[in-house]
Amino acid sequence: SNLLNNGSKSQQISLLPSLSTRQFSEGAGAKQARMQTFSVYRWDPNGTEAPTEVDYQVDVSDCPMILDILIKIKNQQDTTLSFRRSCREGICGSCSMNIDGTNTLACLCRTKPGSGVKTRILPLPHVSIVKDLVGDLTLFYDHYKAIEPWLQRKTPKEDENVEHYMSIEDRKKLDGMYECILCACCSTSCPSFWWNADKYYGPAALMQAFRWIDDSRDEFTKERLERLNDAWKLYRCHGIMNCTNTCPKHLEPSVAIQKIKHAIDNM
Amino acid sequence: LNIMSAPLRRSGLQQQVMRLYGGFLRQLRAKVLDQNCGLTVEQLPEVRRNIRMQFEKNRNIPKTDFMRIEYLIRNGEKQLKAFANPTVTGISTAGS
Numbered sequence: 001s002n003l004l005n006n007g008s009k010s011q012q013i014s015l016l017p018s019l020s021t022r023q024f025s026e027g028a029g030a031k032q033a034r035m036q037t038f039s040v041y042r043w044d045p046n047g048t049e050a051p052t053e054v055d056y057q058v059d060v061s062d063c064p065m066i067l068d069i070l071i072k073i074k075n076q077q078d079t080t081l082s083f084r085r086s087c088r089e090g091i092c093g094s095c096s097m098n099i100d101g102t103n104t105l106a107c108l109c110r111t112k113p114g115s116g117v118k119t120r121i122l123p124l125p126h127v128s129i130v131k132d133l134v135g136d137l138t139l140f141y142d143h144y145k146a147i148e149p150w151l152q153r154k155t156p157k158e159d160e161n162v163e164h165y166m167s168i169e170d171r172k173k174l175d176g177m178y179e180c181i182l183c184a185c186c187s188t189s190c191p192s193f194w195w196n197a198d199k200y201y202g203p204a205a206l207m208q209a210f211r212w213i214d215d216s217r218d219e220f221t222k223e224r225l226e227r228l229n230d231a232w233k234l235y236r237c238h239g240i241m242n243c244t245n246t247c248p249k250h251l252e253p254s255v256a257i258q259k260i261k262h263a264i265d266n267m
Numbered sequence: 268l269n270i271m272s273a274p275l276r277r278s279g280l281q282q283q284v285m286r287l288y289g290g291f292l293r294q295l296r297a298k299v300l301d302q303n304c305g306l307t308v309e310q311l312p313e314v315r316r317n318i319r320m321q322f323e324k325n326r327n328i329p330k331t332d333f334m335r336i337e338y339l340i341r342n343g344e345k346q347l348k349a350f351a352n353p354t355v356t357g358i359s360t361a362g363s
Contacts, residue, residue: 045338128341129334136341 033059034115038069040081041122042132051129053120054078060111066121067095067106070133083133090248093183097133098122103185104248124184126194139197140184143205147228149212152220170216177211177256179249180204186243186253192236200236201228203243203253210256213263222267229264237261280336284322287343291318294351305356317359 035057043051056073063069067085074081084094088107095106100120112119127135157164187193187202201209206228213224228234234257243253277285295314298304306314321343328335350358 043334045335048332051334128337130338138341138345 032061034061036060036112036115037118038073039118039120040070040073040133042081043129044080045129045131053122060115063111065107066099066109066111066119069111070095070106070121081133082131091181093181096124096183096185096188096248098125103189103246105183105185108248124188126197127184127188135184135188137184140182140187140202140204143187143201144182144208147201147205147209147212148224149208151212151215151218153217154219164217166216173214173216174211176251177207177214180207180211180251181249182208183248185246185248189242189246190237191240191242192238196232196236199232201233203237203257206234206237206260207251207253207256210260213260225260225264225267228260229267234260234264278330280330280333280340283340284336287340287347288318288322290347291343291350294347298356304353314358 038056038058039053040056041051042054043049056077058069058072058077060069063072067088070081070083071085074083083097083106085107086092086094088095090105090108093105096103097106098121099106099109103124106121121133123129123133123135127137130136151164153164182204184204186207187204190203193200193202209224209228212218213221218224237254237257239254239258241254244251244255247253274281292315295306295311295318298306299308299311325339328339330336346358349355
């Protein structure tokens, strides 16, 4: 914009005269339409049809991320398309889904370049479906609750009026674990979790369990480790590493799970 | 799920549905017996009728449509869990 806040116009100095003339000749913001095909999983629990994959042709020139495309389909083509989304910036973890075989956040997954290409959008694998791309994450949340993700103390604070102190080195130990947004991409990519979702806690919950085990302020470390020392909750992990591979926030749950196993060995 | 035609053996899925139905009725009786819950004996037949209606609505789903039946069972179990909470005194559904 050429207007300053006080309403006066400033002179726009054109450093690239050829660029500005091209802009004026094509019309502001005009881009070539890029058509791509999106094959989206659809299922309506209140209908009678079986699940299908419906193809949508979308002009992706104004859609940098897959979430933009889904919103465009919902706005312009099919309002009944259901999917979770909230922050559109990769921090809330709502829009986790399977795009071209990989579990990621739709708002962080870039649209493919070019036109005429096809992208397959499915819900998270081996998850009961509520509708279209919305999966039932109840088991995932139950496992997170089961690890008791809060600070547990035996001794009171030295001074009631200040927080629990923690050294800088101890705080660094939590880096790479506290950033987890519980999007469920990792747990839903783990074949062990597919086959034992009711009993195996899954990489997300286990990484958060280790986040509390490694927290220097928490005094229930031994109890936390003992509760995890179980053939089902922890040891269904066989080092498949799909979790680290797929995490959209580039965290490493498999490293945290290894650390839990080491800690139990050394207990 | 056509359960009233008295099959020779109920399938596992049919058993799950019946267990859910029984769970609702048992929970209802427990709440009525427990005075603190605000549910009176007079309200019993109506609530029983409402619960039955919720199940009857879906009677005609083909028994091969596992996805839909499991979806409904999951919803029912969530509602039952919410109903079983000691602070809950009633359960009703709005709309369809």
